[in-house]
Amino acid sequence: MARVSLATMLAERAAGRNSLLLSGRTLGEVLDALCREHPALAPVVWEAPGTLNEFLVCFVNQRDARDLQGLATPVGAADEIMVVGAAEGG
Amino acid sequence: MRTNTQEPAAAPADVLYQRCTIDLGSGSIAFEEVPCGNMEDVLGGFGRSFQYLARHDITDALSPANPLIVNTGLLTGTNVMTGLRTYFSAYSPLKASNKGLPAAMWSAGSGKFGTKLRWCGVDEIVFVGRAAAPTVAVFREGPDGPEAELKPAAALCGQDTHEKIMSLHGDYPDAHFAVIGPAGEQFESVYYAAVALSTENQLKSGDDKCRFAGRGGMGTVMGSKNLLGIVAQSKDKVAKLEPGVRDLNREISSHAGSAAYREKKTGGMGGTWSNYGFMSKRHVLPENNFRPTGSDDPAKLRRENLEEQFVIKAESCFRCGINCHKNVYERKADGKAGAFRAKFDYEPLNLLTTNLGIHDGEQAWQLIKLVDNLGMDSISCGTTVGYVLDYNARHPDKPLFNGAGFGQFDAIMELIGQIGRGACPDAGHGVKRLSEQVSEPGYAMHVKGLELPAYLADTNPGYAWAIAGGHMSMSTFLSLMMEKDTSMEYWVTNITKRGLMQVRDDMLGLCKFAGTNNAQVATAIEAATGLHVSGDELKAATRRAFLRGLALERKQGYTDEDYTLPAQVFESPNEHLGTPHFVTREFFTELKQKVWAVFEPEMQAL
Numbered sequence: 001m002a003r004v005s006l007a008t009m010l011a012e013r014a015a016g017r018n019s020l021l022l023s024g025r026t027l028g029e030v031l032d033a034l035c036r037e038h039p040a041l042a043p044v045v046w047e048a049p050g051t052l053n054e055f056l057v058c059f060v061n062q063r064d065a066r067d068l069q070g071l072a073t074p075v076g077a078a079d080e081i082m083v084v085g086a087a088e089g090g
Numbered sequence: 091m092r093t094n095t096q097e098p099a100a101a102p103a104d105v106l107y108q109r110c111t112i113d114l115g116s117g118s119i120a121f122e123e124v125p126c127g128n129m130e131d132v133l134g135g136f137g138r139s140f141q142y143l144a145r146h147d148i149t150d151a152l153s154p155a156n157p158l159i160v161n162t163g164l165l166t167g168t169n170v171m172t173g174l175r176t177y178f179s180a181y182s183p184l185k186a187s188n189k190g191l192p193a194a195m196w197s198a199g200s201g202k203f204g205t206k207l208r209w210c211g212v213d214e215i216v217f218v219g220r221a222a223a224p225t226v227a228v229f230r231e232g233p234d235g236p237e238a239e240l241k242p243a244a245a246l247c248g249q250d251t252h253e254k255i256m257s258l259h260g261d262y263p264d265a266h267f268a269v270i271g272p273a274g275e276q277f278e279s280v281y282y283a284a285v286a287l288s289t290e291n292q293l294k295s296g297d298d299k300c301r302f303a304g305r306g307g308m309g310t311v312m313g314s315k316n317l318l319g320i321v322a323q324s325k326d327k328v329a330k331l332e333p334g335v336r337d338l339n340r341e342i343s344s345h346a347g348s349a350a351y352r353e354k355k356t357g358g359m360g361g362t363w364s365n366y367g368f369m370s371k372r373h374v375l376p377e378n379n380f381r382p383t384g385s386d387d388p389a390k391l392r393r394e395n396l397e398e399q400f401v402i403k404a405e406s407c408f409r410c411g412i413n414c415h416k417n418v419y420e421r422k423a424d425g426k427a428g429a430f431r432a433k434f435d436y437e438p439l440n441l442l443t444t445n446l447g448i449h450d451g452e453q454a455w456q457l458i459k460l461v462d463n464l465g466m467d468s469i470s471c472g473t474t475v476g477y478v479l480d481y482n483a484r485h486p487d488k489p490l491f492n493g494a495g496f497g498q499f500d501a502i503m504e505l506i507g508q509i510g511r512g513a514c515p516d517a518g519h520g521v522k523r524l525s526e527q528v529s530e531p532g533y534a535m536h537v538k539g540l541e542l543p544a545y546l547a548d549t550n551p552g553y554a555w556a557i558a559g560g561h562m563s564m565s566t567f568l569s570l571m572m573e574k575d576t577s578m579e580y581w582v583t584n585i586t587k588r589g590l591m592q593v594r595d596d597m598l599g600l601c602k603f604a605g606t607n608n609a610q611v612a613t614a615i616e617a618a619t620g621l622h623v624s625g626d627e628l629k630a631a632t633r634r635a636f637l638r639g640l641a642l643e644r645k646q647g648y649t650d651e652d653y654t655l656p657a658q659v660f661e662s663p664n665e666h667l668g669t670p671h672f673v674t675r676e677f678f679t680e681l682k683q684k685v686w687a688v689f690e691p692e693m694q695a696l
Contacts, residue, residue, distance in 0.1 A: 005346040008605050009565075009572060012588060018347065018607055044573050055368060055572045059349065062357030082357060085572055086368035088350035089545075089561045089602070 002030050002075045007084040013040040027058055028071030030081060045083075055086050091164070091213055092123065096620055099627045102126040107134070107213035110238055112227060114315050115154060115219030119238045124214075129631040130597060130638075132621070134163040134213065136196035136558070137597035137635040139179035142216070143194045144642055151183035151192035151307070152277060152314040154220040160207075160268070160320065161215070163599025167208030168618040169331050171339040172601035174407050176204035176268065176287060178308035181646075183281040184470065184520050185306055185539040189647035193538065194639065195306030196558055198596055201287030202408045206266040206322035211236040221316035226258070230265075230323040243318045248272060250463035251286035252298040258319055259293050265323035266293075268303075271465020274313035276512025281519050282470035282541070283309030286462075290408045291415075297430040298459065299417065301407065304467035305559040306540065328409075334617030338610060343411030347605020351414035353404045361404070361416040362436035365544075366392045372668035374571060376445045376544050378496050379480035380473075380535045380656075384666035390449040391439065399451050401427035402434075407601075414603050418455055431455035432462070440544040441472025446479060447496030460503060464510030469559070473541035474521040475505060477534050490528070491517060532657035538648070543567070547655045548664060551673050551681055552585045554653040555689075557593070557639035562602070565592035576672035581681055586688040593639075594632040634696065641693045653682060 001021040011018035015038065022037070024030035028050070035042040047053045050071070058065040059082040065073050075081065095104035103125040111120045130137030139159040148156045158180045165173035175198050182195035207215075210229045217227070226243040229236060246254050251271040258267045267288040274283035285308050286300040303309075312318075331339075342348055344357065352358025369375040370388040377383055389395065393402065393416070401421045404413040416435070420428030432455040442457040443449065461468045479496045482489040491514055494501035508514040516524055521541050525534030535542040537553045543560045545567040547553055552566030561567040566589040570576070595602050598611065606614070608625030615623045643652075655678065663671040 007346045007349065008607065009568075010346075011607060016607060016609075018345065043575075053572070055568075057359065059357045062344075062355075064354065082346040082349055084346050084349040084359065085568065086359070087365040087568055087571065088359070088362060089565065089567060 001077055002079045002081050004030060004034060005080065005082045009085060010041060010044065010083055013044060014038040024075060026071065027060060027065055027073040027075055027081065030075055031058075031071070031083075056083055057086050058083050093619065093621060096622050098126070098132040098621050098623060099129050102128050102132055105132045105621070107131070108211055108236060109214040109216065110212055110229070110236065111216045111218070112238065112240070113219040114217055114221040114225060114240070114317060117240055119240070121236060129623075129627060130635045132164060133597035133631055134161055134166070134599065135175070135177045135198070135597040136179055136593070136639070137631065138214070139177060139196060140194055140635065140638050140642060143179060143181065144638070144645065148181040149191055151181045151311060154315065155218065156181050156311060156314075158217040158308070158311050158315060159214065160217070162204045162208050162213055163597055165614060165618060166599030167205040169329055169335045169339070170600065170614045170618050171342045172200070172407070172410055172412070172604040173599050173618075174200040174202065174205055174410070175595075175599045175601060176201075176207065176303065177596065178285055178303045178312075180308060180311040182306040183310045186522075187643070187647035188649070188652050191646040193646045193648070194642045195308070196596065197285070197303035197305040197308045199285065199287045199301045199303035200407045200601055201266065201289045201301040203266040203268050203287045203320075203322055204599065205408060206324055209324040209327045210322050212322070215320070217315055217317060220314065224316055224318050226319040226321060227317060228262070228321040228323065231325075246318050247275060251300055251465045252292070252463060254319055255286065255288045255292065255300065256296065258321060259288070262321050262323050264325065265321045267319055267321055269319040270309040270312050271463060271510070273464045273466045273510045273512070274309035275318070276518070277310045277313035279512035279515035279518045280466065280509065281307045281310050282467040282474075283307060283313055284465050284467045285309045285312060286465055291405055295430070298462065299405075299415070299430070299433065300462065302462070302467070304469065305562070307467070309465055332617045334613055338614050338617070339411065341610070342604045342606065345605065347607075348412045348603055351412050351603045353413060360393055361414055363393050363416050363434050363439060365436045368571070372571065373666045374546055374549055374669055376440055376546060378447050379445060379476035379533060380542065380546055381480075381664060382666045387449045388444045391443060391451065391454060396451045400431065403427065412603055432458040434458070437544050438468035438472070441469055441476065445472055445476045445544070446502055448499060448502070450499070453499045456503065457506070460506055461510070464507070466510055469543050470520060470541040471506065471509065473535050474517055474524065475502065475509075477521045477525060478505065478517060480533055481528065481530065532661065535656055537655060538643070538652055546667070547659045548667060548671065548673060549669050551581060551655065551678055552589050553655060554682070555585055555589070555640070555685060557636060557643065558596070563593050563596070563639075564589045570669050576670055578677070578680060578684065582684045582688070585685050590636040591629070591632055593636050594628060597631070597635060637689060637693050637696055640689060641696060650682070654678070
């Protein structure tokens with residue numbers, strides 16, 4: 001299972017958990033699993049079915065998934081995924 | 091702090107903090123160990139200082155009686171990453187009710203001053219009175235505990251923030267510093283003067299790399315006391331890293347919570363500056379006095395568009411692995427870094443450039459540097475100047491001040507210079523007062539007297555309940571973009587349950603960029619201090635402290651009419667925004683009723 005780390009705003013929709021273990025062969029499948037486990041996340045994660053909210057950025061092993069294969073990026077059991085907002089305060 | 095318990099929630103009086111009260115008028119200095127009255131006292135920061143302010147009736151923020159409280163948080167000076175914060179609290183010259191009474195404010199800054207202050211054995215300083223001559227307060231460790239001394243400081247007068255810090259560094263090489271700039275010295279003319287805090291990087295490199303406690307005019311209050319600087323002199327006392335803290339620090343420097351502020355190579359977004367990408371694309375980036383034009387000009391200041399022109403280095407505060415400082419250097423012909431230019435953060439960058447119609451990197455660093463050197467809050471300064479330029483665009487035949495207009499770099503530099511040196515008090519008193527003076531308050535971007543940060547009020551009705559600046563005390567400013575929910579139920583919950591939790595770190599001594607949750611903070615407190623504090627206790631203390639802030643606003647004359655947004659938001663929706671217009675007067679009126687229905691009973695029960 002991949003380890004998924006969530007930014008604070010997302011973690012609030014996942015019962016306060018900012019780190020979860022989830023399975024899936026691709027980034028998209030892992031995000032699907034995340035939203036199945038925490039349905040409150042679905043309207044934030046997905047702009048439309050299969051389309052990531054443009055406000056979110058995903059990293060796979062610290063690499064921006066947009067520079068990889070996007071939602072089709074392969075994910076293995078030891079991989080680490082981060083889901084963060086495209087803008088933050090400061 | 092001294093702790094005689096492990097359970098501060100049950101026995102707060104068994105936690106004692108060291109307070110030094112200095113009457114600058116008489117020169118008296120008194121240290122006392124104060125037992126905590128509740129959990130907010132234990133946590134520190136504004137949670138403690140606001141209780142002190144509530145016990146003082148102040149009608150004039152510049153009066154010698156207005157206490158300036160300088161304190162730290164429970165985790166300041168510990169090994170917990172980002173535990174570096176110092177808090178400055180007072181009745182603000184800037185934030186005020188429509189009745190004209192000053193409101194309580196705090197402002198936080200990092201750097202190493204707070205850590206050094208804790209290492210001196212001081213948890214809190216209360217300054218009252220006004221010194222007869224320019225003064226510096228020096229704190230140091232003595233054989234029997236902390237000691238303090240007041241020293242003449244006339245030689246520092248007129249120096250900018252960086253110059254003052256480097257001058258003091260020459261006299262006190264093992265110390266760190268909190269100083270005001272020329273703006274703070276001109277306290278009667280500049281109500282948004284900041285306090286500059288020295289950083290390790292600054293003292294080692296000699297480069298102008300202060301951190302700032304900017305909001306609410308705490309530098310103005312310091313100036314009104316003729317207090318030019320505070321020195322915290324102690325040996326470095328880095329304790330052995332506790333295993334629990336080590337694990338947490340690893341998490342902080344690599345988890346999603348801090349990703350926005352880290353470099354891309356460490357799985358980050360590249361700093362707050364990266365906001366330019368998403369926000370300019372969606373046309374929600376403040377431009378020309380918070381009025382996006384729909385053009386692509388703001389994108390010129392995206393980081394990737396400046397990387398050929400400058401060398402950008404990610405640097406950090408003391409022992410912080412997030413490296414959020416995006417420091418911009420001259421790029422020499424050989425591609426190497428030359429002279430340091432300025433630190434580019436989203437707020438100063440936006441409000442001193444794009445919001446003023448400037449879209450040029452070379453001009454950007456000069457504006458940021460000027461405001462930093464003068465020691466002003468870049469948010470209040472940028473927002474006020476944005477209003478001036480807007481007014482001048484509307485009244486070309488009768489402009490304000492030097493007639494500066496959007497995009498006119500030289501005139502804007504001149505205007506900011508005049509404000510910071512006290513030559514332009516009508517602008518130095520902030521946008522609320524200026525807009526009322528010229529009878530055009532509708533496009534003055536402030537709420538409750540405090541200038542808005544770089545997020546549009548059109549997207550955030552939660553601003554009305556922010557107690558210390560729009561985004562750092564009410565985290566609803568990006569909600570619309572992220573969650574796209576415009577329902578009444580969502581916004582009531584967002585403000586009353588979630589948004590207010592933003593102020594937790596303003597007690598603890600942690601930086602919000604650490605992105606920690608309550609469970610992680612509870613772990614940090616136990617590992618670093620031995621105190622057991624549950625996540626629920628933290629949550630409850632945060633809520634009480636926030637509500638106490640709202641109650642303090644009421645004490646200073648705030649009524650229902652004070653809780654509003656700039657009229658332009660209701661009356662003139664901007665068609666260029668890539669977000670729905672939902673903040674109508676009707677929506678906002680209903681929202682107020684529902685939010686107060688939640689908050690009022692709790693405030694009365696405090």
